[in-house]
Amino acid sequence: MSKKRVNVSRREFLIHSTTIGAGFALGMYIPLTGKTALAAEQTVTAEVPEVNAWVVIKPDDTVVIRIARSEMGQGTLTGLAQLVAEELECDWSKVTTEYPTPGQSLARERVWGSFSTGGSQGIRGSHAYVRKGGAVARQMLIEAAADAWGVDMEQCRAANSVITHVPSGRTTTYGKVAVDAADLIPPLEVELKDPKEWKLIGKPVKRLDTVDKLTGKQVFGADLQLPGMLNAAIKACPVFGGKLKSFDAAKVRTMPGVRTVVAVEDNAVAVVAETWWQANTALNALPVKWDTGPNAAVSSQTIAKMLDEGLGAKEASIGNEAGDAKKALKEAVKTVEATYAYPYQNHATMEPMNATALWTKERCEVWCPTQNGEAALQATAEAAGLSASRCEVYKIHLGGGFGRRGAFHDYVKQAVAIAKQVPGIPVKLLWSREEDMQHGHYHPITKARLVGGLDQNGDLVGMQVRISGQSILASVNPNWMSNGVDMFVFQGLMAEGDHAISYSVPNLSIDHAMRNPHVPPGFWRGVNINQNAIYMESFIDELAHAAGKDPLEFRQKLMSDNPKGRAVLDAVAEKAGWGKSAPEGVHRGLAVCKAFASYVAACAEVSVDGNGKLKMHRIVAATDPGYAVNPQQIEAQVEGSFVFGLSALLYGECTVAAGGVEQQNFDTYASMLIADMPKVEVIVMPSGGFWGGIGEPTIAVAAPAVLNAIFAATGKRIREFPLKNNDLRAV
Amino acid sequence: MAKLKINGKTVEVDVDAETPLLWVLREQLRLTGTKYACGIGACGACTVHIDGQAVRSCLMPVSAVGPDQAVVTIEGLSPDHSHPLQQAWEQLDVPQCGYCQPGMIMSAAALLSQKPNPSDADIDANVTNICRCGTYNRVRRGIHLAAEINKRGRAHE
Missing domain, CATH: 1.10.150.120 ([2Fe-2S]-binding domain)
Incomplete structure (x- = not known):
């Protein structure tokens, strides 16, 4: 016999929890016309009681699965829905999704767990509790059906949204029992399926969010329209750390559409107008004076000097140590030394930063693209001067994230600061591309000096790696460091864990001399594996050539303790035809890495013509993410990782002059185009037993595989990036 | 006042002549499928058709678009995403x-x-x-x- 809820009915609670959003009615004006846009971007469904926090089933059997993490192109929305639906045993064709709001999460004691969408955590960080959510809902639905029939629920089975009483053959659907199921007390314990029984996890199902992206219906933050809304354009001090001194609002106040000109925080000025084009036009005509401060003396040259000093500094924090590297190098028959440098890079999401805010003395609401709704809510509350319970954030679809919209809600705080100066009127703040390029939280800048020692057999006996440069955590969240050490700097080079080094080097020393220029660093898709994998995988290649050995065999010999890493490396080598002849003029390069708990490898095929023009022909990539939830989306992420990683390699560089970033737009901060794109062959080889990330790991191997192929083609070892600054003609 | 033919319909918009077509589409006509990403014609997110030619609308002043030129945006590419x-x-x-x-x-x-x-x-x-x-x-x-x-x-x- 089932246990009904006795105290607060779930329905009453639900009504309460949705009415906390006083601005909900406003949210309804969002011009959403497509089914998926409505599902994904509206606040939690109110008209039907939820079965549990994760699942709402409507009378017509539509299954609404709630997704706390943000979809920004990486496919997490679909993957998470697959996980819930697998255990729910629902009809996949009836599945839609919606985002709960951060305010609802706050009111319900974080029932959906973390909203943070970064570090390739979307699926690997929540698979257990979202699957449980689906399993609990399934049990409640079965229980409700069994109750209605007066039978034992053990005699009932659920599949494809249909519940069957096995002995009698009677059936009913989820939609018919969902209201009754909602009143049941959820089981505390449920058993999750053995991976062998998965029907939906592992299937290359289509994304749930495609159609509206093909018709223009998908509403991104930048597209949002609210009734009576004004638009704002902003300019912050071009020198990081500088302040706003003054501006002459009278010069632009009479320009078309202009409503007001306001100071924003202590370092920016914004024009608020009827349309954004009017606001931006007036902003460009606005005389502004800045107090640039001491950082105005900083340039790329002074930063390089700072990092060079760190390369030879006595003090450094150890990240990974084994044996006695110093002694081994002294005794080595041959030593190789090289210094590499990696530049600042902008996330350059296609949709510039934006947020829409509505502020009154009692309440503040924000509509924004964010990788972390909870952090956006905190930023809103802070900027609004209100408690979080008086604020709400509505997540709007992101036009790219790449780490820019997770830890940093500077654009949200600015939008609220502007909205406070026009109380009661919604204001959409949209950054120009120029503002976006010059006020990023950039891929951190580092250099590395590597020394390796070979014995008489050409085997690697010792290695020292000194990283000099910027720590993201020191800037973003010093609380995450231990004793002043940012272990995240050693991503891809650590002794063990999600970012373990691929090789067993008997005598090893990897340390970091932290040097933090004033340019704000941030988590940038792939984070510190981007440069660390270039350093390690290029240098391993250098060592192999110095030893006169085949780069594949040289690596393999160092990977006896890393069978899964070895397996992905072997897979790409075999498929690419490593060791066999390549087409005329085409040369190959390898790279392997463990990142975000997944094992990845790549083999690149390139040619370089007599003028130094690089052509990337083909890349074979392998990924072992443990479990592969949606193989076709994994392929899409692997392909995309090559675009992101190779764009960075070819073109990605933000230089610093007079304390600010010099690049302003895509003409000076270029990205790969379709014409640059090699063929990508993806091997998805899940070995089971663990959950690895997908969105970022492959970026680690993109650049070094191509760099090693360039060396094979030209004899040139590129150690400073991007490639556009290098002459690739063969030596 | 500019007269335009957008997705087969003639519309009149009251904007400054220099306003790029992109912003007329987005802000006056609420056709937000056409995106702003660079504003300098470098990225193509704002691409529309004018008389069948692909044009980067962020660089095209609305005054340069004739009243009889057929402007097609993503919203007008097909009525039911059947292109x-x-x-x-x-x-x-x-x-x-x-x-x-x-x-x-x-x-x-x-x-x-x-x-x-x-x-x-x-x-x-x-x-x-x-x-x-x-x-x-x-x-x-x-x-x-x-x-x-x-x-x-x-x-x-």
Whole structure:
């Protein structure tokens, strides 16, 4: 016999929890016309009681699965829905999704767990509790059906949204029992399926969010329209750390559409107008004076000097140590030394930063693209001067994230600061591309000096790696460091864990001399594996050539303790035809890495013509993410990782002059185009037993595989990036 | 007052003559499928068709668009997402974040209307839109698939 809820009915609670959003009615004006846009971007469904926090089933059997993490192109929305639906045993064709709001999460004691969408955590960080959510809902639905029939629920089975009483053959659907199921007390314990029984996890199902992206219906933050809304354009001090001194609002106040000109925080000025084009036009005509401060003396040259000093500094924090590297190098028959440098890079999401805010003395609401709704809510509350319970954030679809919209809600705080100066009127703040390029939280800048020692057999006996440069955590969240050490700097080079080094080097020393220029660093898709994998995988290649050995065999010999890493490396080598002849003029390069708990490898095929023009022909990539939830989306992420990683390699560089970033737009901060794109062959080889990330790991191997192929083609070892600054003609 | 023919309908908008077509579409006409991403014609997110040609609308002052020129935006490409490119994109799950995709599709649509069976080199030369998520290889497959869908459609006629 089932246990009904006795105290607060779930329905009453639900009504309460949705009415906390006083601005909900406003949210309804969002011009959403497509089914998926409505599902994904509206606040939690109110008209039907939820079965549990994760699942709402409507009378017509539509299954609404709630997704706390943000979809920004990486496919997490679909993957998470697959996980819930697998255990729910629902009809996949009836599945839609919606985002709960951060305010609802706050009111319900974080029932959906973390909203943070970064570090390739979307699926690997929540698979257990979202699957449980689906399993609990399934049990409640079965229980409700069994109750209605007066039978034992053990005699009932659920599949494809249909519940069957096995002995009698009677059936009913989820939609018919969902209201009754909602009143049941959820089981505390449920058993999750053995991976062998998965029907939906592992299937290359289509994304749930495609159609509206093909018709223009998908509403991104930048597209949002609210009734009576004004638009704002902003300019912050071009020198990081500088302040706003003054501006002459009278010069632009009479320009078309202009409503007001306001100071924003202590370092920016914004024009608020009827349309954004009017606001931006007036902003460009606005005389502004800045107090640039001491950082105005900083340039790329002074930063390089700072990092060079760190390369030879006595003090450094150890990240990974084994044996006695110093002694081994002294005794080595041959030593190789090289210094590499990696530049600042902008996330350059296609949709510039934006947020829409509505502020009154009692309440503040924000509509924004964010990788972390909870952090956006905190930023809103802070900027609004209100408690979080008086604020709400509505997540709007992101036009790219790449780490820019997770830890940093500077654009949200600015939008609220502007909205406070026009109380009661919604204001959409949209950054120009120029503002976006010059006020990023950039891929951190580092250099590395590597020394390796070979014995008489050409085997690697010792290695020292000194990283000099910027720590993201020191800037973003010093609380995450231990004793002043940012272990995240050693991503891809650590002794063990999600970012373990691929090789067993008997005598090893990897340390970091932290040097933090004033340019704000941030988590940038792939984070510190981007440069660390270039350093390690290029240098391993250098060592192999110095030893006169085949780069594949040289690596393999160092990977006896890393069978899964070895397996992905072997897979790409075999498929690419490593060791066999390549087409005329085409040369190959390898790279392997463990990142975000997944094992990845790549083999690149390139040619370089007599003028130094690089052509990337083909890349074979392998990924072992443990479990592969949606193989076709994994392929899409692997392909995309090559675009992101190779764009960075070819073109990605933000230089610093007079304390600010010099690049302003895509003409000076270029990205790969379709014409640059090699063929990508993806091997998805899940070995089971663990959950690895997908969105970022492959970026680690993109650049070094191509760099090693360039060396094979030209004899040139590129150690400073991007490639556009290098002459690739063969030596 | 500017008179425009957008997606087959004649509309009048009261804007400064210098206002780029992009912002007229987005802010006056609420056709937000056409995206702002660079404002300098470098990325193609704002691509629309004017008399069948792909044009980057962020650089096109509204005053330069004649009242009889046919402007087509992503919203007007097909009434029910049935354009071969939209079908192909759906079949192949091309978009990731989706922000660049309207512009990408409009560039590809202009190419297909001029070259019904484009080669890879044609695609390289004509589809120069930036996608930061990295959908390029599926975009290429999508264009080839759309060409095939077109061909099949014609064969049935």
